[in-house]
Amino acid sequence: MSRSIDLAVIPGDGIGGEVVAQGLKVLTAVLPQDVKLESRSYDLGAKRWHATGETLPDGELESLRGHDAILLGAIGDPSVPSGVLERGLLLKLRFAFEHYINLRPSKLFPNTATPLAGRPDIDFVVVREGTEGPYTGNGGSLRTGTPAEVATEVSLNTAYGVERVVRDAYERAAARPRKKLTLVHKNNVLVHAGHLWKRIFDAVGTEYPQVTTDYLHVDAATIFFVTQPERFDVIVTDNLFGDILTDLAAAVTGGIGLAASGNINPTGAFPSMFEPVHGSAPDIAGQGKADPTATILSVALLLDHLGYGAEAARIEAAVAEDLAARSPGKSRTTDEIGDALAGRVSG
Amino acid sequence: MSRSIDLAVIPGDGIGGEVVAQGLKVLTAVLPQDVKLESRSYDLGAKRWHATGETLPDGELESLRGHDAILLGAIGDPSVPSGVLERGLLLKLRFAFEHYINLRPSKLFPNTATPLAGRPDIDFVVVREGTEGPYTGNGGSLRTGTPAEVATEVSLNTAYGVERVVRDAYERAAARPRKKLTLVHKNNVLVHAGHLWKRIFDAVGTEYPQVTTDYLHVDAATIFFVTQPERFDVIVTDNLFGDILTDLAAAVTGGIGLAASGNINPTGAFPSMFEPVHGSAPDIAGQGKADPTATILSVALLLDHLGYGAEAARIEAAVAEDLAARSPGKSRTTDEIGDALAGRVSG
Numbered sequence: 001m002s003r004s005i006d007l008a009v010i011p012g013d014g015i016g017g018e019v020v021a022q023g024l025k026v027l028t029a030v031l032p033q034d035v036k037l038e039s040r041s042y043d044l045g046a047k048r049w050h051a052t053g054e055t056l057p058d059g060e061l062e063s064l065r066g067h068d069a070i071l072l073g074a075i076g077d078p079s080v081p082s083g084v085l086e087r088g089l090l091l092k093l094r095f096a097f098e099h100y101i102n103l104r105p106s107k108l109f110p111n112t113a114t115p116l117a118g119r120p121d122i123d124f125v126v127v128r129e130g131t132e133g134p135y136t137g138n139g140g141s142l143r144t145g146t147p148a149e150v151a152t153e154v155s156l157n158t159a160y161g162v163e164r165v166v167r168d169a170y171e172r173a174a175a176r177p178r179k180k181l182t183l184v185h186k187n188n189v190l191v192h193a194g195h196l197w198k199r200i201f202d203a204v205g206t207e208y209p210q211v212t213t214d215y216l217h218v219d220a221a222t223i224f225f226v227t228q229p230e231r232f233d234v235i236v237t238d239n240l241f242g243d244i245l246t247d248l249a250a251a252v253t254g255g256i257g258l259a260a261s262g263n264i265n266p267t268g269a270f271p272s273m274f275e276p277v278h279g280s281a282p283d284i285a286g287q288g289k290a291d292p293t294a295t296i297l298s299v300a301l302l303l304d305h306l307g308y309g310a311e312a313a314r315i316e317a318a319v320a321e322d323l324a325a326r327s328p329g330k331s332r333t334t335d336e337i338g339d340a341l342a343g344r345v346s347g
Numbered sequence: 348m349s350r351s352i353d354l355a356v357i358p359g360d361g362i363g364g365e366v367v368a369q370g371l372k373v374l375t376a377v378l379p380q381d382v383k384l385e386s387r388s389y390d391l392g393a394k395r396w397h398a399t400g401e402t403l404p405d406g407e408l409e410s411l412r413g414h415d416a417i418l419l420g421a422i423g424d425p426s427v428p429s430g431v432l433e434r435g436l437l438l439k440l441r442f443a444f445e446h447y448i449n450l451r452p453s454k455l456f457p458n459t460a461t462p463l464a465g466r467p468d469i470d471f472v473v474v475r476e477g478t479e480g481p482y483t484g485n486g487g488s489l490r491t492g493t494p495a496e497v498a499t500e501v502s503l504n505t506a507y508g509v510e511r512v513v514r515d516a517y518e519r520a521a522a523r524p525r526k527k528l529t530l531v532h533k534n535n536v537l538v539h540a541g542h543l544w545k546r547i548f549d550a551v552g553t554e555y556p557q558v559t560t561d562y563l564h565v566d567a568a569t570i571f572f573v574t575q576p577e578r579f580d581v582i583v584t585d586n587l588f589g590d591i592l593t594d595l596a597a598a599v600t601g602g603i604g605l606a607a608s609g610n611i612n613p614t615g616a617f618p619s620m621f622e623p624v625h626g627s628a629p630d631i632a633g634q635g636k637a638d639p640t641a642t643i644l645s646v647a648l649l650l651d652h653l654g655y656g657a658e659a660a661r662i663e664a665a666v667a668e669d670l671a672a673r674s675p676g677k678s679r680t681t682d683e684i685g686d687a688l689a690g691r692v693s694g
């Protein structure tokens with residue numbers, strides 16, 4: 001285990017800076033004294049784009065590459081045309097650094113609001129593919145802007161790309177008590193991509209006889225997310241289905257304010273990037289209203305990835321305790337929540 | 348209004364035949380004496396495929412074309428490779444008959460179970476595009492079955508196809524009390540298709556100043572489906588997003604047993620097709636356990652489409668009364684539910 005962490009921080013837009021500050025506060029509080037934490041902040045996002053037209057210059061990408069990990073707040077602003085920052089910055093990082101594991105745990109913590117009646121027991125993790133599928137930016141349009149326009153989007157899927165994420169998901173499932181892995185796709189309609197996923201899912205499965213497997217179409221999966229979420233343990237799925245399912249998962253487990261994610265390159269060839277699932281929420285930016293918990297839980301994923309498992313577990317426990325202890329109805333500022341969690345992890 | 352209905356019936360697989368029988372029972376009961384109902388049943392689905400290898404022969408397609416409308420039960424069986432019947436029969440019909448409106452109303456009826464706490468007021472309709480997007484069967488695979496496989500799925504979108512469904516959705520929104528239309532897409536990632544949809548959505552919107560509009564990414568839409576479903580009135584969306592969202596909508600409004608759908612060609616150039624959203628449920632087939640309500644509500648959509656608005660409304664009212672009157676916990680057979688509804692509409 002490295003006894004120093006060299007972190008890149010991308011606060012980004014809207015509430016990004018506020019929540020990242022709390023993430024760093026808790027990170028500092030939880031780390032043992034002898035671990036040297038260095039961090040460098042990168043000014044990327046809407047403001048930079050407005051000022052210079054740049055989303056992610058090559059030099060910056062190269063520089064980011066040298067860090068141990070990246071902590072990102074949120075990217076996106078209504079003043080920037082849809083897609084520019086998402087594709088030019090967020091997705092560019094995921095693709096450039098081969099973040100083929102987009103890890104999104106979903107857990108219903110005690111004393112949190114869920115829209116589901118009867119509070120089911122929810123504790124699953126979605127392993128979303130991060131570098132292929134409909135996210136590759138393939139596609140285009142012809143006769144753009146005319147009544148004869150044709151626009152395409154191409155989902156690209158490779159055995160190479162599917163196998164590495166499926167294998168990772170089996171490893172994660174095998175390491176969990178319930179050892180269950182569900183593949184979600186739509187192989188009755190998207191037959192080419194769907195059959196590739198299913199073939200590899202079944203083939204790799206023979207190496208993990210201890211893991212119980214299951215297949216669901218994405219439409220059916222959304223039903224179970226609200227009627228029987230306790231049936232899920234680990235889910236592996238494509239980039240777009242994973243995007244949709246994890247927002248739904250966040251909603252049923254107490255909201256997007258608690259949903260953490262890791263964009264992981266398990267080989268270590270590139271730095272992995274950790275970010276809350278929520279966006280930049282410009283409507284509440286600068287008001288100290290944003291819940292930093294999702295970012296703080298993303299810091300836990302970051303620590304776990306860098307080999308600080310005990311510290312990651314302390315953050316998770318602190319979040320559970322903090323949620324259990326808070327008085328429902330009483331709202332706290334971004335800073336208050338960060339302070340409370342920093343206090344608990346250093347205590 | 349034509350005083351005769353010439354109906355094609357495709358019972359299909361699993362519970363398809365059982366639920367369709369109840370749909371026809373209620374249809375017969377609700378129609379005025381002077382309306383002549385003729386129907387012809389088509390033997391299509393898994394059994395036919397096993398026996399002959401055929402999914403939908405040209406002759407049958409031609410013959411179906413001559414009917415006023417089609418009532419379909421359910422298609423699909425685990426004994427048939429995934430995709431064969433879906434693409435060879437169900438989607439073939441939707442595409443051949445230009446069913447560009449896939450209409451899926453979602454309503455939370457009284458006295459029905461919803462997984463959502465607090466029983467929000469849900470009454471919206473999804474206008475799902477039915478003939479384009481990732482459903483066109485474009486795509487393929489290279490080096491299939493090898494570790495070097497590449498598989499693609501191509502989403503095809505045309506101004507022609509998008510405009511006709513968007514216009515229809517505005518018409519439907521304008522005719523409803525709340526007059527609100529939400530476009531759901533993912534235009535920050537699927538920029539070519541997304542921008543085409545948004546451009547046409549905005550352009551057609553200028554012709555409907557009385558309709559309030561709204562845009563949501565598909566991932567965010569799933570959140571609102573469970574946290575604030577009452578915010579939706581009419582939703583227009585692409586084929587795949589509509590598939591996913593309407594299963595989720597069915598789940599939050601009391602389950603797939605109540606979700607009806609119409610595959611509509613509003614021009615009348617081809618017969619429209621009505622079917623429950625649920626599948627063939629082979630696990631409960633032949634046991635009289637299937638809830639025929641979704642099929643019966645699909646018959647209401649069929650009647651409405653053919654100009655029998657009053658009869659359609661009577662079926663809807665009968666379903667609401669029937670659900671309100673039933674004793675929770677007491678399960679009824681497929682036949683009992685059909686009889687109860689036939690009794691109410693003819694009473």
Ligand SMILES: CC(C)[C@H](C(=O)O)[C@@H](O)C(=O)O
Binds near residue numbers: 086535536
């Ligand atoms: C902002 C957007 C590009 C991104 C995605 O679609 O992956 C977001 O929704 C997410 O889930 O991280």
Ligand SMILES: CC(C)[C@H](C(=O)O)[C@@H](O)C(=O)O
Binds near residue numbers: 219
């Ligand atoms: C069976 C399948 C092809 C179909 C679809 O994806 O459209 C179904 O899920 C539906 O929603 O009608």
